[in-house]
Amino acid sequence: MAQTSLQLTPVPASAQSQPGLFHFDDKTVIVSKSKKLYKEADLFNDLLRQFYGYRLSLSTHPEKLPAHVNKIILQDNPAIQEEDAYELRVDDHSIQISSGNSAGIFYGLQTLLQLLPPEKLTACDIAGILIKDKPRFTYRGMHLDVARHFSSVAFVKKYIDYLAMHKYNNFHWHLTDDQGWRIEIKKYPLLTSVGGCRAQTLVGRYGSDLYDNTPYCGFYTQEQIKEVVAYATARHVNVIPEIEMPGHAMAALASYPYLGCTKGPYKTFETWGVIEDVFCAGNDSTFQFLEDVLTEVMALFPSKYIHIGGDECPKERWKHCVQCQKRIKDNHLKDEFALQSYFIQRIEKFINQKGRSIIGWDEILEGGLAPNATVMSWRGESGGIEAAKQKHNVIMTPGEWCYIDHSQSLNEDSVTIGGYLPLEKVYGYEPIPASLQPGEMHYILGAQANLWTEYITNPSKIEYMIFPRMSALSEVLWSPKESRNWEGFEERIPQLMKRYKLWGANYSNAYYDLQAKVVPLPKDKIGWSLSTKSKNDKIIVANSESQATATIYTEPVEIKKSGFWQAALQDENKKIVSNWVKQQFLLNKASGKPVVLTYPPSAKYAGSGGFTLVDGVVNTMGMSKSSQFLGFNGSDMEAIVDLGADTDFQTINLHAFAQPDSWIYPATEVIFYKSEDGVSFTQLATVSLPDARRNHIFQCNQAGKARYIKIKALAMKLIPSGMAGAGYRPWIFFDEIEIN
Numbered sequence: 001m002a003q004t005s006l007q008l009t010p011v012p013a014s015a016q017s018q019p020g021l022f023h024f025d026d027k028t029v030i031v032s033k034s035k036k037l038y039k040e041a042d043l044f045n046d047l048l049r050q051f052y053g054y055r056l057s058l059s060t061h062p063e064k065l066p067a068h069v070n071k072i073i074l075q076d077n078p079a080i081q082e083e084d085a086y087e088l089r090v091d092d093h094s095i096q097i098s099s100g101n102s103a104g105i106f107y108g109l110q111t112l113l114q115l116l117p118p119e120k121l122t123a124c125d126i127a128g129i130l131i132k133d134k135p136r137f138t139y140r141g142m143h144l145d146v147a148r149h150f151s152s153v154a155f156v157k158k159y160i161d162y163l164a165m166h167k168y169n170n171f172h173w174h175l176t177d178d179q180g181w182r183i184e185i186k187k188y189p190l191l192t193s194v195g196g197c198r199a200q201t202l203v204g205r206y207g208s209d210l211y212d213n214t215p216y217c218g219f220y221t222q223e224q225i226k227e228v229v230a231y232a233t234a235r236h237v238n239v240i241p242e243i244e245m246p247g248h249a250m251a252a253l254a255s256y257p258y259l260g261c262t263k264g265p266y267k268t269f270e271t272w273g274v275i276e277d278v279f280c281a282g283n284d285s286t287f288q289f290l291e292d293v294l295t296e297v298m299a300l301f302p303s304k305y306i307h308i309g310g311d312e313c314p315k316e317r318w319k320h321c322v323q324c325q326k327r328i329k330d331n332h333l334k335d336e337f338a339l340q341s342y343f344i345q346r347i348e349k350f351i352n353q354k355g356r357s358i359i360g361w362d363e364i365l366e367g368g369l370a371p372n373a374t375v376m377s378w379r380g381e382s383g384g385i386e387a388a389k390q391k392h393n394v395i396m397t398p399g400e401w402c403y404i405d406h407s408q409s410l411n412e413d414s415v416t417i418g419g420y421l422p423l424e425k426v427y428g429y430e431p432i433p434a435s436l437q438p439g440e441m442h443y444i445l446g447a448q449a450n451l452w453t454e455y456i457t458n459p460s461k462i463e464y465m466i467f468p469r470m471s472a473l474s475e476v477l478w479s480p481k482e483s484r485n486w487e488g489f490e491e492r493i494p495q496l497m498k499r500y501k502l503w504g505a506n507y508s509n510a511y512y513d514l515q516a517k518v519v520p521l522p523k524d525k526i527g528w529s530l531s532t533k534s535k536n537d538k539i540i541v542a543n544s545e546s547q548a549t550a551t552i553y554t555e556p557v558e559i560k561k562s563g564f565w566q567a568a569l570q571d572e573n574k575k576i577v578s579n580w581v582k583q584q585f586l587l588n589k590a591s592g593k594p595v596v597l598t599y600p601p602s603a604k605y606a607g608s609g610g611f612t613l614v615d616g617v618v619n620t621m622g623m624s625k626s627s628q629f630l631g632f633n634g635s636d637m638e639a640i641v642d643l644g645a646d647t648d649f650q651t652i653n654l655h656a657f658a659q660p661d662s663w664i665y666p667a668t669e670v671i672f673y674k675s676e677d678g679v680s681f682t683q684l685a686t687v688s689l690p691d692a693r694r695n696h697i698f699q700c701n702q703a704g705k706a707r708y709i710k711i712k713a714l715a716m717k718l719i720p721s722g723m724a725g726a727g728y729r730p731w732i733f734f735d736e737i738e739i740n
């Protein structure tokens, strides 16, 4: 069977058809004169056996092989100098893979593996081709959090295989966090015996306050760590350990309470979020501890980079800690942010002395960047941009494009952390921010997808979250920008999915999902728009609880009154092949009317702008449906609704959401106004709900008549001391304006 179109992911830098057809089967022989390339051939054989059930024999003496034997020739080619670059040529009787470095040969063999069929066949024909390939970025990373939920050594190796097959070269191993310390440290055995366990774990979504009452433990011995590092190194994957500091340290504090400012007692954390107890920056014993830990870590990991975390470190404890305040004074530091910078710089110095470099999350910019640090930009692109402008190396991993713990489907059937990151968005990510000057671009080493595992408890779910999104990102990182195109990638999706099956991997089908969207229609009407990428299925839709009443969907349905709608995909045999997507609408006098927002919402929670506030959808699902909210960070919210004509009203409701642990607070005050002309407004009422949690409503009961309604919601300027996120700007969240 000859492969018709080229089905390689990531797409190579260049590929040209050639005459010839190579017959590949179990008689094919791998030939290499260089012993060192044997290792690469062996790794290829391991995968070949795993997927197709056979290995190829190896020969150092091609001249002794009979002429009719088809060969895969691996050769050193000093002319191909660039790291990871290779050439692959398929002729009638030979496949030649050449490179100046063994990583290049390894990648050539990974490409060859993708030229084989996506089903378990023992033979195939490969059409003649000449591939000249090399990566766009030197840093191509995937992250895995094993602290929130643990992954076995066997699965971590599989994960590394997935990386290598996609030509990723860095595995960021998040080994410590509040919920667990997962790496054996000989000098501090309690880190794993105490910090490696938590008494129980939150059940369901954040804020449920339900726990499973089951201890959860796990850690890697140093022997296992060495085994994983060796496994990865052989596959040209560098392993970057992350030891979190000064925040996300509860598991360490639970093990050794002297490391915290209050001295405890502490326990390994049982739910998620950002915690005020952090490493004490005032005590030298904290630094002694961290240096000891890092010494053992550096002995295990040859990586040039050591990740020291640095993110989400509340400054509350330091503010009230005598030792920390003394440190601030003695070192003439400006404030607690400068103390965080002192902390990171002191650790950096230690790591630099051992010939290594630190990576930190973008919070390490606060209070001044450590001199040689590489910044991992996760809170958007801005940290990366700023670091590059300061001439620091950067790894981009902005949440909006790279957080694959976020949902890839809007009809999510399992609990995720929230957010929405569909495949197309990952594929469209451009790691070099548009605002960088040409001379600054080279500081962007590459990018990385992060997989945080609060809601990911098992390998099958990990695979579901990474596939196909990590395939998409591999192309962003490896392929030339010019040859990247979504339609080309889309054509390869069916075959990619076959390949995941061949690998025995789970994956998400969300690409074919039924997509439902509430959209504005002309004349201030609201519509429900449905679509799917599936070529074979039809969409059916019902305006009732009864699915039997569903009819074929043709165009956005107009929502004329409050009520319940649902839709699903139906195949050629009229069998339902998707979940039912359900939507409740609550229409009122504001629904669909034009809304002007005085301040822009945060780009992360921008919904469909003002329309989101009048789309007839009141979200009761909290952050799992964050696309239905507008979120503002550090600004007030002001919305003006134009009812089109003078309108009587009895009540005005502003539906809002709060979750203080996530720094989302209720507005301190909501002021309601009316106006005839949209220029001069008279106040109707002021409402506040200081202790509101989750979904809550600011209600104005002042009846009246007006064309324009203005609602102004005031946010706290900064989160006050003693509250989660103290010192930072709060979030405020709204989902609907209801005028009755």
Ligand code: TNX
Residues within 6 Å of the ligand: 311, 312, 361, 378, 403, 405, 417, 452, 453, 454
């Ligand atoms: C933020 S990303 C975190 C993690 C969470 C993640 C969930 C980063 C540096 N910190 O601790 O797991 O959000 O998406």
